[in-house]
Amino acid sequence: MAILVMKFGGTSVADLNCIRNAAQKVKREVDAGWQVAVIVSAMSGETNKLVGYVREVSALYDAREYDAVVASGEQVTSGLMALTLQSLGVNARSWQGWQMPLKTDAAHGSARIQEIDTTAMLAKFDEGFDVAVCAGFQGVSPDNRIATLGRGGSDTSAVAIAAALEADRCDIYTDVDGVYTTDPRVEPEARKIDRIAFEEMLELASQGAKVLQTRSVELAMRYKVPLQVRSSFSDAPGTIVCDEEEIVESNVVTGVAFSRDEAKITLQNVADRPGVAAAIFGPLAEANVNVDMIVQNISDDGRTDMTFTVHSDDFDRAQATMEAAKDEVGFEGLVADRDVAKVSVVGIGMRSHTGVAQRMFAALSEEGVNIQVITTSEIKVSVLVQRKYMELAVRCLHTAFDLSDSGQASA
Amino acid sequence: MAILVMKFGGTSVADLNCIRNAAQKVKREVDAGWQVAVIVSAMSGETNKLVGYVREVSALYDAREYDAVVASGEQVTSGLMALTLQSLGVNARSWQGWQMPLKTDAAHGSARIQEIDTTAMLAKFDEGFDVAVCAGFQGVSPDNRIATLGRGGSDTSAVAIAAALEADRCDIYTDVDGVYTTDPRVEPEARKIDRIAFEEMLELASQGAKVLQTRSVELAMRYKVPLQVRSSFSDAPGTIVCDEEEIVESNVVTGVAFSRDEAKITLQNVADRPGVAAAIFGPLAEANVNVDMIVQNISDDGRTDMTFTVHSDDFDRAQATMEAAKDEVGFEGLVADRDVAKVSVVGIGMRSHTGVAQRMFAALSEEGVNIQVITTSEIKVSVLVQRKYMELAVRCLHTAFDLSDSGQASA
Numbered sequence: 001m002a003i004l005v006m007k008f009g010g011t012s013v014a015d016l017n018c019i020r021n022a023a024q025k026v027k028r029e030v031d032a033g034w035q036v037a038v039i040v041s042a043m044s045g046e047t048n049k050l051v052g053y054v055r056e057v058s059a060l061y062d063a064r065e066y067d068a069v070v071a072s073g074e075q076v077t078s079g080l081m082a083l084t085l086q087s088l089g090v091n092a093r094s095w096q097g098w099q100m101p102l103k104t105d106a107a108h109g110s111a112r113i114q115e116i117d118t119t120a121m122l123a124k125f126d127e128g129f130d131v132a133v134c135a136g137f138q139g140v141s142p143d144n145r146i147a148t149l150g151r152g153g154s155d156t157s158a159v160a161i162a163a164a165l166e167a168d169r170c171d172i173y174t175d176v177d178g179v180y181t182t183d184p185r186v187e188p189e190a191r192k193i194d195r196i197a198f199e200e201m202l203e204l205a206s207q208g209a210k211v212l213q214t215r216s217v218e219l220a221m222r223y224k225v226p227l228q229v230r231s232s233f234s235d236a237p238g239t240i241v242c243d244e245e246e247i248v249e250s251n252v253v254t255g256v257a258f259s260r261d262e263a264k265i266t267l268q269n270v271a272d273r274p275g276v277a278a279a280i281f282g283p284l285a286e287a288n289v290n291v292d293m294i295v296q297n298i299s300d301d302g303r304t305d306m307t308f309t310v311h312s313d314d315f316d317r318a319q320a321t322m323e324a325a326k327d328e329v330g331f332e333g334l335v336a337d338r339d340v341a342k343v344s345v346v347g348i349g350m351r352s353h354t355g356v357a358q359r360m361f362a363a364l365s366e367e368g369v370n371i372q373v374i375t376t377s378e379i380k381v382s383v384l385v386q387r388k389y390m391e392l393a394v395r396c397l398h399t400a401f402d403l404s405d406s407g408q409a410s411a
Numbered sequence: 412m413a414i415l416v417m418k419f420g421g422t423s424v425a426d427l428n429c430i431r432n433a434a435q436k437v438k439r440e441v442d443a444g445w446q447v448a449v450i451v452s453a454m455s456g457e458t459n460k461l462v463g464y465v466r467e468v469s470a471l472y473d474a475r476e477y478d479a480v481v482a483s484g485e486q487v488t489s490g491l492m493a494l495t496l497q498s499l500g501v502n503a504r505s506w507q508g509w510q511m512p513l514k515t516d517a518a519h520g521s522a523r524i525q526e527i528d529t530t531a532m533l534a535k536f537d538e539g540f541d542v543a544v545c546a547g548f549q550g551v552s553p554d555n556r557i558a559t560l561g562r563g564g565s566d567t568s569a570v571a572i573a574a575a576l577e578a579d580r581c582d583i584y585t586d587v588d589g590v591y592t593t594d595p596r597v598e599p600e601a602r603k604i605d606r607i608a609f610e611e612m613l614e615l616a617s618q619g620a621k622v623l624q625t626r627s628v629e630l631a632m633r634y635k636v637p638l639q640v641r642s643s644f645s646d647a648p649g650t651i652v653c654d655e656e657e658i659v660e661s662n663v664v665t666g667v668a669f670s671r672d673e674a675k676i677t678l679q680n681v682a683d684r685p686g687v688a689a690a691i692f693g694p695l696a697e698a699n700v701n702v703d704m705i706v707q708n709i710s711d712d713g714r715t716d717m718t719f720t721v722h723s724d725d726f727d728r729a730q731a732t733m734e735a736a737k738d739e740v741g742f743e744g745l746v747a748d749r750d751v752a753k754v755s756v757v758g759i760g761m762r763s764h765t766g767v768a769q770r771m772f773a774a775l776s777e778e779g780v781n782i783q784v785i786t787t788s789e790i791k792v793s794v795l796v797q798r799k800y801m802e803l804a805v806r807c808l809h810t811a812f813d814l815s816d817s818g819q820a821s822a
Contacts, residue, residue, distance in 0.1 A: 016467055050487065056427055057491055058498040065497070068505050069490035072483035076461065079480035080468055086476070087469040094479050098509065099555055120555075144510055144531075 001125070004034040005170040007136065007158035010044035012173050012232035013077050016084075019043075022173065022232060023084040030090055030130045037121070037165055038092075039136045039158040040081050042073025047151075063108035067138070067148045071097070074135035074154070082133045092131035095121060097138035098146065102157070104139035110150035113139060113157075116164035134161055155216035163223035170225050171238075172212065177231035178239035179204070179211055181403040182256040187395050189404035193254065194237075197244035197348050200254045201227075203380045207344040208259030217241065244348055252349035252356060253401040258394050259342045262292070263315040264372065264384065265308055265322065269332035272304040279329045280306060280322070287321045289314045293342075293375045293384060306331070307373060309384060312338060340372065341390035344382040345397055357381045363400035369393050412536070415445040416581040418547065418569035421455035423584045423643035424488050427495075430454075433584065433643055434495040441501055441541045448532070448576055449503075450547045450569040451492050453484025458562075474519035478549075478559045482508070485546035485565070493544045503542035506532060508549035509557065513568070515550035521561035524550060524568075527575035545572055566627035574634035581636050582649075583623065588642035589650035590615070590622055592814040593667040598806050600815035604665060605648075608655035608759050611665045612638075614791045618755040619670030628652065655759055663760035663767060664812040669805050670753045673703070674726040675783065675795065676719055676733065680743035683715040690740045691717060691733070698732045700725045704753070704786045704795060717742070718784060720795060723749060751783065752801035755793040756808055768792045774811035780804050 006029065008022045022038075029036050041047075050070045054061050078094035085092035097104075100121060104111035121132050136154025141147040149156050155172060162170035177192060179201065184190040196204075198221035205214040211229055220227050220241065230238025244250065270276055277296075284291055289310055297305040310318045315338060322334055350356050357374075360381055364371060369392060373384035385393050398404060417440065419433045433449075440447050452458075461481045465472050489505035496503035508515075511532060515522035532543050547565025552558040560567050566583060573581035588603060590612065595601040607615075609632035616625040622640055631638050631652065641649025655661065681687055688707075695702055700721055708716040721729045726749060733745055761767050768785075771792055775782060780803060784795035796804050809815060 016464065019468075053427065053487070053491055054494060057430075057494045061494050062497055062504075065490040065493045065505055067490075068507070069487050069494075072486045075483045075486070076464070076480050079476040079478075080464055082476045083465060083468045083472055083480075086473055093473075094476055096479070096557075146507075 001033070001035050003037065003165045003167040004029055005037045005039065005158055005162035005165065005167045006173060007039040007154060007170065008041065008173045008232060009154065009175070010041045010047070011175040013040055013081070014044040016080070018232070019077070019080055019084050023081060023088055023090075025173070025232070026085060026131060027088050027090050035125050036131045037161055037167065038081060038131055038133045039154055039161060040074060040077040040133060041136050041154040043077055046073035046076070064145050067108050067146045071135070071138040071146045071148050074137050078133045078135040082131075085131055085133070090131055091129050092133055093124065093129060094133045094135065096135050098140035098144075100134070102139035102160070104141055104147040104149070106141050106143060106147070108141065108145070108147050111139060111141065111147035113149070113160045116160055118164045121165070152213035155213040156219060159216045159219045159223070159225055159227070162225045163219065167225065169228060170220065171228045171230060173230060173232040174211065175232065176211060176229075177234060177236050178229050179209070179241070179255070181254070182394055182398055183209075183258070186258070186391050187256075187398045187404075189398065191404055193239050195240045195242060195247045196254055197247055197250070198241060199244065199379055200346050200348055201241045203344070203346040203377070204255050204257045207257035207346065207380065207382060208342065209255070209257045212241075250349050251347050252353045253345045253347035253403065255346050256394050256397050256401075256403065257344045257346060258390055260387065260390065261312045262309050262340050262342045262384065263312045263318075264337040264340045265310065265318060266335040266337075267306045267322065267329065267331035268335060269303045270306050271330045272302050276306075276329065279325065283321050283325045284318060287317050289318045289321065293373045293382065295373050309340070309342070309373065339387045340384050341387045342382055342384050343390060343393045343397065344380055345401060346380045348379050350379050350381075359400060360397060363396050364393055367392055367396045369396075412444070412446050414448065414576045414578040415440055416448045416450065416569055416573035416576065416578045417584060418450040418565060418581065419452065419584045419643060420565065420586070421452045421458070422586040424451055424492065425455040427491070429643070430488070430491055430495050434492060434499055434501075436584070436643070437496060437542060438499050438501050446536050447542045448572055448578065449492060449542055449544045450565055450572060451485060451488040451544060452547050452565040454488055457484035457487070475556050478519050478557045482546070482549040482557045482559050485548050489544045489546040493542075496542055496544070501542055502540050503544055504535065504540060505544045505546065507546050509551035509555075511545070513550035513571070515552055515558040515560070517552050517554065517558070519552065519556070519558050522550060522552065522558035524560070524571045527571055529575045532576070563624040566624040567630060570627045570630045570634070570636055570638070573636045574630065578636065580639060581631065582639045582641060584641060584643040585622065586643065587622060587640075588645055588647050589640050590620070590652070590666070592665070593805055593809050594620075594669070597669070597802050598667075598809045598815075600809065602815055604650050606651045606653060606658045607665055608658055608661070609652060610655065610790055611757050611759055612652045614755070614757040614788070615666050615668045618668035618753065618757065618791065618793060620666070620668045623652075661760050662758050663764045664756045664758040664814065666757050667805050667808050667812075667814065668755045668757060669801055671798065671801065672723045673720050673751050673753045673795065674723045674729075675748040675751045676721065676729060677746040677748075678717045678733065678740065678742035679746060680714045681717045682741045683713050687717075687740065690736065694732050694736045695729060698728050700729045700732065704784045704793065706784050720751070720753070720784065750798045751795050752798045753793055753795050754801060754804045754808065755791055756812060757791045759790050761790050770811060771808060774807050775804055778803055778807045780807070
C-alpha cells in the first residue's frame with residue numbers, strides 16, 4: 001500500500017478544533033486508500049511557553065534538559081491527534097521519537113537525524129493501523145535521551161520520516177496556501193507558485209522565505225521526496241516542490257526573498273597580506289558566527305577594507321570577536337551597520353539565461369536603491385541594501401521579472 | 412553512599428518559584444552528603460488541563476494515548492527541576508519512566524509497577540551525579556508505550572524507586588506538615604502525629620485520609636521503606652511512617668478518618684438461601700464495582716435485607732447492575748441512599764485493648780448520631796452515618812479518644 005506523509009504545524013493544531021479539522025483531512029486520505037504518517041508540531045504557543053520556563057530557570061541551560069521539557073509539546077499533540085482520529089473511526093496510534101526510534105546525534109537542541117528505524121511502524125501498518133501519528137521535532141540521542149531538532153524541526157522530521165518510509169509524497173500543512181513569488185504582505189501582487197524546484201526552494205528558504213525550514217528542503221532534495229506546501233484551512237492545491245525535471249517550463253526568476261535579520265561589519269585599513277582572511281574568519285568560525293556575504297575592496301596602497309555580513313542574532317558576538325582579534329588582524333577601525341537588509345532573486349533559469357544580475361541592478365538603480373554588497377550563486381543573486389529600501393527593492397524586482405503575471409513573459 | 416528519596420507533589424512544584432524552593436531543599440540534603448532521587452509530580456493544574464483535553468476529544472478514550480498526553484506534565488517538571496538544581500550548582504539530570512526503565516504492566520491509566528531497573532541510575536550516581544530527578548506517575552509498558560500509575564501515582568513512584576534503590580528514607584513533601592489525628596478543617600484540635608505505623612497509615616489512607624495514596628503505603632510497608640510526610644513550605648519535622656516496632660508507645664486510637672464518597676444500597680426482601688450473596692456480588696465485581704461495607708439483616712421468614720456500600724463514583728453502575736440482576740437475585744425493592752458518610756477510628760493498640768468499638772458507639776450515641784452500618788478490622792472500626800452527622804461524629808470521636816491531648820492519656 002502507498003504511504004503518504006502529512007505534517008501539521010503549530011497553527012494547524014493550535015487547539016482541539018484545529019486538531020479535529022486536521023484529523024478530518026487525514027481521514028479523507030485514509031478513505032482514499034493511503035496509509036498515513038502524520039507528523040505534528042506542538043499546539044501553537046506551547047513551545048514558546050516551555051522555552052520561556054527553561055530560560056527563566058537558567059540562562060545557560062543544559063540542552064538535554066531543555067529538550068526533555070520542550071519535546072513534551074509535540075508529545076501532547078501526538079496523543080490528542082491519535083485520540084481525535086480514533087473518534088473519527090480511524091485506526092491510529094501515537095509514536096514518540098524514542099519509540100520509533102528516530103535516532104539523532106548528541107547535539108541536543110539542534111540535533112541531526114542519523115537513522116530512522118521504521119520496522120515497528122511498518123509492522124503496525126501491517127497489523128491494520130491506518131495512521132501513525134509521530135511527534136515531530138524530536139528524536140532520541142545515543143545516550144537514550146530526548147533530543148530536539150531545533151526550531152521548525154518538525155518539517156525536517158516529516159521529510160526524514162517520509163524518506164525512511166519511502167512515502168509517495170510529503171504534504172506540509174501550514175497557515176498559507178503555498179509558496180509565493182514573494183511575501184504578499186510586502187508585494188500584494190505576489191502569486192502562488194504551482195511547482196518549484198528543490199534547488200529554488202532551498203535558495204528561497206535560506207535567503208529568508210520562512211515557509212519551509214531550509215534543512216527540510218535539503219533533505220527532501222537529497223532523498224527526492226516530493227513536497228507539497230498547502231493550507232490546513234482550505235482544500236485548494238498548494239505548491240509542489242519537486243525535481244526540476246518535473247517542471248515543464250522553468251522561469252528565469254521564480255521568486256524574490258528578503259531578510260531583515262542582517263548586520264554588516266566593515267574592518268577598515270586591513271593589511272592586504274596573505275592569511276589576513278584566515279585571521280578574520282577563523283576566530284568568527286570558532287565563535288560559531290555564520291558569515292554570509294563577504295566583500296574585499298580594491299587595495300591601492302597595500303591596505304584594504306573588508307566587509308562581511310552576519311545574522312543579526314550573531315552581531316554582538318561577531319563584533320566582540322573582532323575587537324578581541326584586532327591586533328592579530330591589524331585593522332584600524334570597525335564600522336558596524338545593523339540598518340541593512342538582504343534581497344535576493346532566485347531561479348533555476350539563471351543557469352541558461354544571462355543578464356539577470358544586470359537586469360536586477362538596473363531595476364534597483366532606476367528606483368534609486370544603492371547596492372552595498374553583492375553575492376551570487378548559480379541560481380541566485382543577492383544584494384545588501386539599506387533597510388529602509390527593502391520593501392521598495394522587493395516590489396521593483398517583483399515587477400522587473402514579471403512575477404505577478406502568471407504568464408511569465410520573461411521566461 | 413546513602414541514598415535519600417524526596418518526592419514533591421503538585422502544589423510543591425506549582426510554579427518556577429516553588430520548584431526553586433524545592434530544589435533548595437534538595438541541595439541541602441546533597442550538601443549533607445546524601446545522593447538523592449527526586450520524584451516530581453506535574454505542576455499543579457497541568458494534569459487536570461491535560462485530562463480535560465483528552466476527555467473533550469473523546470469520552471471513551473484509548474488509555475494508551477491518554478497516558479502519552481498526561482505523562483507529559485511530569486516530564487516538564489523533571490526537566491525544569493534538573494535545570495533549577497544545576498543553576499544551584501548541583502549535578503542533576505532528569506529521568507523519564509522509559510529511560511530508567513520503570514517497567515509496568517499493560518493496564519494503561521492505572522498501571523502497576525513490575526520492575527525498576529536501577530542499573531543506569533546507579534551508574535550515573537557513580538559517575539558523580541548527585542541527583543536523579545525522576546518523572547513521577549509514569550513508566551513504560553511491555554509494548555514500549557508510556558503508562559501512568561493512576562491519579563496520585565507519584566507517591567507510588569517515589570516509594571517504588573526508594574525500594575529499588577534501597578534508599579534509607581523516602582520523604583514525601585506536600586502542602587501539609589504531616590499526618591494529623593484527623594483533618595484539621597473538620598476538627599481544629601487535630602494534632603500532628605510524630606510517628607505512625609504502616610498498618611495504621613494504610614487504614615487511614617484507605618478510609619479517606621488523603622495525605623498519602625493507599626498503594627504507596629502498601630508498597631512502603633511491603634519493602635520496609637520508612638516514609639516521612641512533611642511540608643515543602645517549612646522546615647519543621649513531619650510524620651514518620653514506619654514499622655510498628657519502631658514506635659515506642661502505641662496508642663489505642665491514632666486517628667479518625669472519614670469519607671464523604673459513600674453510597675448505600677439496600678436490597679429488600681432477598682431470598683435467604685445459599686448462593687444469594689454470590690448472585691449479588693458476582694455481577695458487581697464483574698462490573699468493576701468495589702463493594703466496601705456489607706450487612707445482612709436478621710431473617711425471620713426466609714427473606715432478608717442486604718445492605719452494602721460503594722464508592723459514590725460507582726453508584727450509578729452498581730444500581731444499574733442490580734436492576735439488571737433483579738430476577739436472578741430475587742429481591743423486591745432497591746433502596747438507594749447517597750446521603751451517607753463513613754467515619755473510622757484506627758489504631759494498632761486495638762489489637763491489645765478491648766472496648767474500642769464500645770467506647771466509639773457510646774460516644775456517638777451520646778451525641779444522638781445513629782449508626783447505619785458497622786465494619787471492623789483488627790485495627791479499625793468504621794461506621795456509616797447520615798451525611799449531616801459526619802463532622803459531629805469526627806469531632807466527638809476525636810475527643811472521646813483524647814486525640815487532641817498530646818499526652819494521649821487513653822493509650
